[in-house]
Amino acid sequence: MTVDAVHEPFRTQFTVRVREGHSLLGVDLAAPCRYTSGNGVDILWMGPDEYLVLGPALSRESADLERALSRESAVLAVVDVSAQRNVVRLSGAHAADVLAHGCSIDLAGSPPGTCVQTLLARTGIVLMVREDGFTILVRQSFTDYFTAWLADASLEYVS
Incomplete structure (x- = not known):
């Protein structure tokens, strides 16, 4: 995977x-x-x-x-604000490629330690760039939509 x-x-x-x-x-x-x-x-x-x-x-x-x-x-x-957002860790060789499907942030030019508030597939998120991938904070009310979008955007990269 x-x-x-x-x-x-x-x-x-x-x-x-x-x-x-x-x-x-x-x-x-x-x-x-x-x-x-x-x-x-x-x-x-x-x-x-x-x-x-x-x-x-x-x-x-x-x-x-x-x-x-x-x-x-x-x-x-x-x-x-613990109940406000869900936290998802995204990692793997194609994690940035998946995010690029719905995010306008230049992830290749974003070093570890970067933290931005942005839109991912029309969903407001907080995106943290880590050494080993990304941490995404998504509002509780958008979690189901975000999860479905993430599964769809990941399909071509899952073996």
Whole structure:
């Protein structure tokens, strides 16, 4: 198989608004259109003062993560948005080819660490470029459509 899609259910997700600062949870804040990783979280740049903190699967530690974020001196607000988006990991030799069927982002020119909000097959997504593939965050209400589109776009690459 040259394309592999894996659903990562129940990921902890917090929208964090900051007044200014250089890090959250000991992880550097991401530059525009980028994400940073460390200490078990990804920090995605979503706007000038807005970040999405993507943590592990929901668990008791999710509340600890929320408390830790709330204690950060630069943080203005923390909102749990874990139920808002589903997370899908796409990897394999043809993962970028599949995404190119419905996405206008130049994935060949997007190095690992890139994070963009874009449309994929008329569906709003957050796309993270990783060393080993892509992480796609899709709104809960579009998941069925996205899954069907992904299966269709992958057909020619599945052996």
